[in-house]
Structure formats: structure tokens, C-alpha cells
Amino acid sequence: xxxxxxxxxxxxxxxxxxxxxxxxxxxxxxxxxxxxxxxxxxxxxxxxxxxxxxxxxxxxxxxxxxxxxxxxxxxxxxxxxxxxxxxxxxxxxxxxxxxxxxxxxxxxxxxxxxxxxxxxxxxxxxxxxxxxxxxxxxxxxxxxxxxxxxxxxxxxxxxxxxxxxxxxxxxxxxxxxxxxxxxxxxxxxxxxxxxxxxxxxxxxxxxxxxxxxxxxxxxxxxxxxxxxxxxxxxxxxxxxxxxxxxxxxxxxxxxxxxxxxxxxxxxxxxxxxxxxxxxxxxxxxxxxxxxxxxxxxxxxxxxxxxxxxxxxxx
Amino acid sequence: xxxxxxxxxxxxxxxxxxxxxxxxxxxxxxxxxxxxxxxxxxxxxxxxxxxxxxxxxxxxxxxxxxxxxxxxxxxxxxxxxxxxxxxxxxxxxxxxxxxxxxxxxxxxxxxxxxxxxxxxxxxxxxxxxxxxxxxxxxxxxxxxxxxxxxxxxxxxxxxxxxxxxxxxxxxxxxxxxxxxxxxxxxxxxxxxxxxxxxxxxxxxxxxxxxxxxxxxxxxxxxxxxxxxxxxxxxxxxxxxxxxxxxxxxxxxxxxxxxxxxxxxxxxxxxxxxxxxxxxxxxxxxxxxxxxxxxxxxxxxxxxxxxxxxxxxxxxxxxxxxxxxxxxxxxxxxxxxxxxxxxxxxxxxxxxxxxxxxxxxxxxxxxxxxxxxxxxxxxxxxxxxxxxxxxxxxxxxxxxxxxxxxxxxxxxxxxxxxxxxxxxxxxxxxxxxxxxxxxxxxxxxxxxxxxxxxxxxxxxxxxxxxxxxxxxxxxxxxxxxxxxxxxxxxxxxxxxxxxxxxxxxxxxxxxxxxxxxxxxxxxxxxxxxxxxxxxxxxxxxxxxxx
Numbered sequence: 001x002x003x004x005x006x007x008x009x010x011x012x013x014x015x016x017x018x019x020x021x022x023x024x025x026x027x028x029x030x031x032x033x034x035x036x037x038x039x040x041x042x043x044x045x046x047x048x049x050x051x052x053x054x055x056x057x058x059x060x061x062x063x064x065x066x067x068x069x070x071x072x073x074x075x076x077x078x079x080x081x082x083x084x085x086x087x088x089x090x091x092x093x094x095x096x097x098x099x100x101x102x103x104x105x106x107x108x109x110x111x112x113x114x115x116x117x118x119x120x121x122x123x124x125x126x127x128x129x130x131x132x133x134x135x136x137x138x139x140x141x142x143x144x145x146x147x148x149x150x151x152x153x154x155x156x157x158x159x160x161x162x163x164x165x166x167x168x169x170x171x172x173x174x175x176x177x178x179x180x181x182x183x184x185x186x187x188x189x190x191x192x193x194x195x196x197x198x199x200x201x202x203x204x205x206x207x208x209x210x211x212x213x214x215x216x217x218x219x220x221x222x223x224x225x226x227x228x229x230x231x232x233x234x235x236x237x238x239x240x241x242x243x244x245x246x247x248x249x250x251x252x253x254x255x256x257x258x259x260x261x262x263x264x265x266x267x268x269x270x271x272x273x274x275x276x277x278x279x280x281x282x283x284x285x286x287x288x289x290x291x292x293x294x295x296x297x298x299x300x301x302x303x304x305x306x307x308x309x310x311x312x313x314x
Numbered sequence: 315x316x317x318x319x320x321x322x323x324x325x326x327x328x329x330x331x332x333x334x335x336x337x338x339x340x341x342x343x344x345x346x347x348x349x350x351x352x353x354x355x356x357x358x359x360x361x362x363x364x365x366x367x368x369x370x371x372x373x374x375x376x377x378x379x380x381x382x383x384x385x386x387x388x389x390x391x392x393x394x395x396x397x398x399x400x401x402x403x404x405x406x407x408x409x410x411x412x413x414x415x416x417x418x419x420x421x422x423x424x425x426x427x428x429x430x431x432x433x434x435x436x437x438x439x440x441x442x443x444x445x446x447x448x449x450x451x452x453x454x455x456x457x458x459x460x461x462x463x464x465x466x467x468x469x470x471x472x473x474x475x476x477x478x479x480x481x482x483x484x485x486x487x488x489x490x491x492x493x494x495x496x497x498x499x500x501x502x503x504x505x506x507x508x509x510x511x512x513x514x515x516x517x518x519x520x521x522x523x524x525x526x527x528x529x530x531x532x533x534x535x536x537x538x539x540x541x542x543x544x545x546x547x548x549x550x551x552x553x554x555x556x557x558x559x560x561x562x563x564x565x566x567x568x569x570x571x572x573x574x575x576x577x578x579x580x581x582x583x584x585x586x587x588x589x590x591x592x593x594x595x596x597x598x599x600x601x602x603x604x605x606x607x608x609x610x611x612x613x614x615x616x617x618x619x620x621x622x623x624x625x626x627x628x629x630x631x632x633x634x635x636x637x638x639x640x641x642x643x644x645x646x647x648x649x650x651x652x653x654x655x656x657x658x659x660x661x662x663x664x665x666x667x668x669x670x671x672x673x674x675x676x677x678x679x680x681x682x683x684x685x686x687x688x689x690x691x692x693x694x695x696x697x698x699x700x701x702x703x704x705x706x707x708x709x710x711x712x713x714x715x716x717x718x719x720x721x722x723x724x725x726x727x728x729x730x731x732x733x734x735x736x737x738x739x740x741x742x743x744x745x746x747x748x749x750x751x752x753x754x755x756x757x758x759x760x761x762x763x764x765x766x767x768x769x770x771x772x773x774x775x776x777x778x779x780x781x782x783x784x785x786x787x788x789x790x791x792x793x794x795x796x797x798x799x800x801x802x803x804x805x806x807x808x809x810x811x812x813x814x815x816x817x818x819x820x821x822x823x824x825x826x827x828x829x830x831x832x833x834x835x836x837x838x839x840x841x842x843x844x845x846x847x848x849x850x851x852x853x854x855x856x857x858x859x
Contacts (some may be wrong), residue, residue: 157587166589
């Protein structure tokens, strides 16, 4: 198992380098000159050039990449072009809201998706299976901005059951923190729960037909023992993969959900950063998110070794 | 708000408000202790900018100070608060609670005292002397005096530091400290616009002890009614009441939270649910009844902001012909435009100076160039213009693109092909102003504190938004003449003549003036909008109960 962990982690390094290269390279292809924005419409060519020099934008691409990467590995992601506030500080300020939102959404997705998929798969062809299949199809089909708006307007504003907007930190008020995350995380969890349920259902259907499951049943194990110990564990590999993929997807969708529910997370800041061409912030965020997603995928790869010993041996 | 209506609004449209919402804001009715101060400025303008004000506030100001005011702003500007350095024209509302200005403009559009209690031009107009308010402290405890004012004015006119304001103070040659509470601006050119200009960012006073700090862009240190306590980029600016504020009437709340909520749906939801006490209402996304149905009150102002089509006459020679531009103006049905794209909240206009502003020419109505496609086609034929084709850039925001496409359709009806090029915001100024690579530009021009700034920015041969350098006959002379006047009554006739020239020339095609609308909870009182800029000064708002 240790060899598996080491092997997977070693693979992460070139991938991370690739992420830094792509993040830096893509943003250099984005049109627009931040120096012109900062200097303003009345600036002379000399003043614009002075701003460009000040920002280091007059340096060759590779030199800027090397300098940025060197600072990034030391945790210095630079400063926002306009505010001058360190990117690291901004990410650190906003990460708790985004992580809370994604954590809640992931938990809800798994809590809804795995049991629903298990029941549907175990009772394949039954009324409950058909009901859940229709439900998950709808869940996959509903765009997140629709579910978010419906929840905010109907549950938040019309019915007034839960706050429609805003975020409170967990240290400030754990109760308010939880209350304010319920609606956005449900909106975010819709599709994830449906996808997890479908994968779980497919996994359970496949595994329950295996000989070792039949043997377990023939040995007189209870349904719960057969399901929990033999079926679910073996059906989990594709489910874990889907859960891992959900993390990247949730980061993406959180951009929309944070806007609609006015949550001061990374996603909402990313939108303004794109409008402002705040390249250091975009680069820092892309690097951070890329790193998280790569590490999550590595963890998922490693988890295969837990679920399936043959992966360890290979 | 209507549920089904909101559901039909894609979020992408909402995000558009980056620019539009920025034009909205509120003002301060109460011009400090304007009535007790004396000024040489003339208050001759008889037009009242508050004619369009909606419902009167139903709340009454409390005796003491209480509560935390939470106000939502949608304009992009929540990232940099150096009033002299920022080039973002939509960031003023973030600064008003923390920075006082030398002057301010009252509800009727007249310049009133603020940190300066009086001002006077000398006989030949070669200098402007300000008498400063005594007993004013900066948030860091240092005193505001003539030396501080001089340092600020010198900073605000230094192009190496003050990218946003140096152009406002080009007429100032030097600044002298006359005595501890008197400062004199020596002028190299007529400076009639300066008293009004100094009600804007150029007149914001930063503590000299803090002005060179690296943090001044994110933690304001001024003399305003609130002391900045915390700032998080594009999220919130927190402030607490400044106990030593010079105006004992303000502030009326203990704390202030200016929150950045870009999405107009989230902004209205936040107000309706009570998360904030009020905020800018996006008139593209919502109607008034959407807010009123939620029990919210509305405060409105039509400021000096203007939706216009700008041209580069150098790139497209036909556009250098005023008859062609007039024909284009006649092809646009401004009423239908405002009704369809702004829920009726964009007033049709054929002149560049907004209603209630003293430079406005009352003889130029919205039908000065009446909507008449047939006549427009005849003009083009008479001018021998066929197959006119050009490209207009506009912000790549759905509402701006929709507006540009509406103009495109109007022009297509008279045989003009205007391609619309949605362009990333950072590229707009670079393309149209700096590199001059765009034929035309559809945009919202933000309000200005003084018409001179409006004119200098857009219509003079060297103006940045006149990249073709087109010379409007007589405009430079009129601009000079207007600057020589030191009172509104002296300047108004010149600007009215200028409005006539610009209406005839149509160097830019003015289409409509958008409403600045604030939706707020009934307990929020004192909400008003600055008469020329249309900005919100949240520091004057109080909470009743």
C-alpha cells in the first residue's frame, strides 16, 4: 500500500507543473492590457509603459513564469493588480466559505445518492427503482442556476424558512453558518446526488449478480450483511471516482451558486477578477484549485487500493 | 418581485450590472452645514435636480446614533480606494463614508461647502482661494489644515500618482498655503469648473500621514463620518462611526457595512430578506413593482450619466459627416429602446446634459432629432452615403450587447450596417481610446460633477473618447469661455449654447439617461441620490427603529 501511495504522489509533481504552465500560459493569451486599465484613459504612452514596467509585464514570458513559479512554491502568489492585496490573503479569506459550501454539498450528495442508488440497485426493476431513476434523471437535468434560484426565491423569500442570501463564518455563529449553507448546498448537491445514485445503482446491480454475493446469501447472511459487507464495498470504486470528480465540478458550479446566494467565496471573487483582468488572482486561484483537484484524484487512486486489494498488488 | 419573472432571467444577464449598476447611488440631501457657511459661488440655477425624486422618505431621523447600516453596492470598485489614483469612475460610493471633499453638490445641483467653508476667485480669475473648516480631524488624529489641503491637491494633480484626477486639475499651476486655514490655487487657465470638480474625487482629502502608505488603497484615512476598520476585496468594507466628526449631525449609525453584491437578483433578495438595508436596483432586470411587492421603498434620480454611441471619425470617414450622424440619430427610436431594454427607466434624450442640470438647454427636447427612418434614409441618399459599414465594440455583458444590437437593428433599417463586437471590459478602453482600433463604441458614460469634465472627456479634439480628433466647430472656444465663468449663472448660457452645437453635430449619439434607483427597507431613512453623479452616499442614511 505504501508503494502505491508513493507512486501516486510522485505522479502528482509533473501534473502540478503542467497546471502551473497552463494557468500561466492561458492567461497570457487572454486579450487586454492591465496596464492600460490602471493608467486610465488620460494616460500617455509613457505612463502606460511605466505601469507595465512596474507590474513586470515588460519582461519576457518565460522570465515572468519562472519568477512567478519561484514565488508560488514559497507560497507567494503575488498581489492583485488593483488593490495590491496579496492573492494568498484573498484566497485564505474566501476559502472557508467555498470549502464549507462544497463540503456540505458533497456530504448531501453522498448522503442522498448512495442510499438511493443502493436501494434502487438492490430492488432493481421495482417501483422504487423506477421512481428513483426518474428522480435522478431530473436531478441530472436541472441546471444548478435554476435549482439555486428556485430555492432562494421559493424557500428563502416566499416561504421564509431559511435565509435566501448571505454567509456567516462558523467561528462567528455555527448555527447561522449551518442555516445559511443549507439552501446553496442543496442547490449544489442536486446533480451530484443524482449522479452518485446512478453510479451506485449500476455498481450494486453488477456486484449483486457476482458469485461471491450469491455464496454469501447461500451461507445464510442477512440482507444487511450481504449488502454492507460484500456488495457495497465492491460497488464503491466507480462511486468514489464519481465523488472525486464531483469535487472539481462543485468548485466550478460554486461560482454560480455563490453569486446567487451572495456567498463571499472564491467563485464570486473569481468573476470580478475575470472582469478586471486581475491576472495574479486568477493564476493563484487556478493553481490552488488545480492542486486540490489533483490531490483529490490522487487520494481517490489510493483509495482503490483499499477497496480492491488487487490494485495494491499491481 | 414576481417569481416567474425572475426565473426567466438568466444569471448571465444579472452579471451585466457591473457597469450599469455602477451608475446608481444615493446622495446626501443634507449638505452638511451648508446654510451656515458662506460662499461666493452663485446659486442661480433654477432647475432642480430632484424633480424626479420618487417617494419621500417615510422615516424620521433618530436623535442619537444607533445600529449598523448595511448597504449593497453592485458597482465594480470594491477593490481600490485611493481617490486620486483610481481610474474607476464607479467607485465613489465606496469612498464617501470615509473621505470628505472640499466642496459638495447639494440636492439642487449647487456647489456647497464641505471641508472648505468658502471660496473666491480673484478679480482676474487667476487664482481661487479656499477658506478651510476649522476643527476637522483626520481619522488618525492629525488635523486638517491648509498644509494638508495643499499636499492633497498637489498629489491629486500629479500624473505619476493620480491617474484618476490629474486631468481634473490641469488648470492649477501651483498651490500656496496662505495661512493655516487658507489655501490658494494659482491657475494657469480659467478654473470655473474647479469648485464643482473638488466635490468629486479630486477634492477628497487624505491624511498626509497616510497618503504615502502602501495600504492607502485599501484602508482609507480621511476625515469622513466613518473610520475604516476592515476591508475584504470585492466583498465588504466595514467602518465605525468617527466620534470626532466635524458635523455633529452625522453619522446616524454606529457602524456601516458596504457590501459588494454583483448579482442584481442576489442584491434584491438580500434587501428583501433583510440581510442588507438597501441597495442598488438594477433597472434592466427589475421593474419598480418587483421591489415594491417585497415591501421595499424606492428612491430614484436621473443623474448626468448617459448611454451613447461614440465614433472614431478618423477610421470611418463617413462618420465625420454630421449629416450622416444626424440621420443615425433619427433612425433610433429612443422611447422604444428605453421601454424594451430598461423597463422604461431610461429617459430618451437628444442632448448631452441631463434634466435638472444647469447646463441643460431647455429648448432641446427628446424629439430634437425625431424618430423618422424615412427622413434619415433621405439624408443618407442626399449625402451620397451607401453601404456604410462599421463595427462598434461594447462590453461583453449581455445587457450591453442587447442594447448595441437594438441600435444595430435601428441603423440597419436605414441601410447602415453596424457590426457589434462584444469585447472584454479590459480591452474596451485599450481598443477605443488608447490604440484607436475600434470604429465605434457603445457604452454608459458615468455622470460628472461638472460639465467641463464631461466636455473635456468626450467632445474636444483631444478628448480620449473622441479618438478621431474630430473638431466640433466652435466647441473649443465655448469650452474656454465656459471655464472663464466662475458662477453657474455665468456658465449656464455658454453650456446651453454648447448643448445646441453638440445636438446639431451629434459627434456622439446620446440615446437615453438611465435612472439610478435604490431599493431599501422602510426603516432606512435619509436615502437620496447625488444630483449630478447619481451616486449613493451611504454615510447620510439612518435607521429608524
